[in-house]
Amino acid sequence: MTNLQNCLDSCSIYVGTYSKYNNGSLYGKWLNLSEYSDYDELLTAMYELHSDESEPEFMFQDYENCSFFEKLGLIGESYISNNIFEIADQINGSGHDLEIFEAYLSCVGKMDFQSVYDGVMNYYMGQYLDDETFAQYILEESIAESLPNYIYIDWEATARNLMYDYFDSNGHYFRN
Known part of the structure; x- marks a missing residue:
């Protein structure tokens, strides 16, 4: 067996918003999921990133090394499951x-x-x-x-x- 690592270590998402995209801007930032302890902390970081919008509608314009989570329907262009961190914890503890x-x-x-x-x-x-x-x-x-x-x-x-x-x-x- 290989050395166990956090299964979110290399899972990154590029977070923009639909409003910015529709206005011709791709402004956003790559966020590595392993840098957040849970979904709420990630959500807070996304709101801080797009604090210039009153109610940002997040758009995940790209993601890397998340194919397992994508196949399970836990991540997509406009969606990330609030269970993704719990599922990662289950995998990490398995x-x-x-x-x-x-x-x-x-x-x-x-x-x-x-x-x-x-x-x-x-x-x-x-x-x-x-x-x-x-x-x-x-x-x-x-x-x-x-x-x-x-x-x-x-x-x-x-x-x-x-x-x-x-x-x-x-x-x-x-x-x-």
Whole structure:
């Protein structure tokens, strides 16, 4: 497993307003989400940034490294979920990197965060180079180490059959 880091460390949004945009200005600022402890603190920073407007309608003209949150519908051009920091805290406290959650979501398709979280926590099997390495690990865990050395296992065929019960993305394996 790689070193765990705050999953918001590289997630940045460029915050402008629709009013400025409609008047020909792209004025805004890049905000890194990891610099804020919660949604309210982020919201305060956005209001301070656009304090020249009485009721700014925020426009997220660009965002970087937020694809996981975008796929979950937590961030978009004119929307950022007030749950994004709670979800990031759950990921950060899970013992797994964001990459694993992204891999699971890639395997199962669109679903809500709680389903993704439960899937990772219940079905994640680890990271392996390929199906054969994964199959060998799974079977060696369940077969006694005292098997005679003259037994030959076709790991490629075994992996092919084993993968009916598992799926993977980017080397991360999950029980099906």
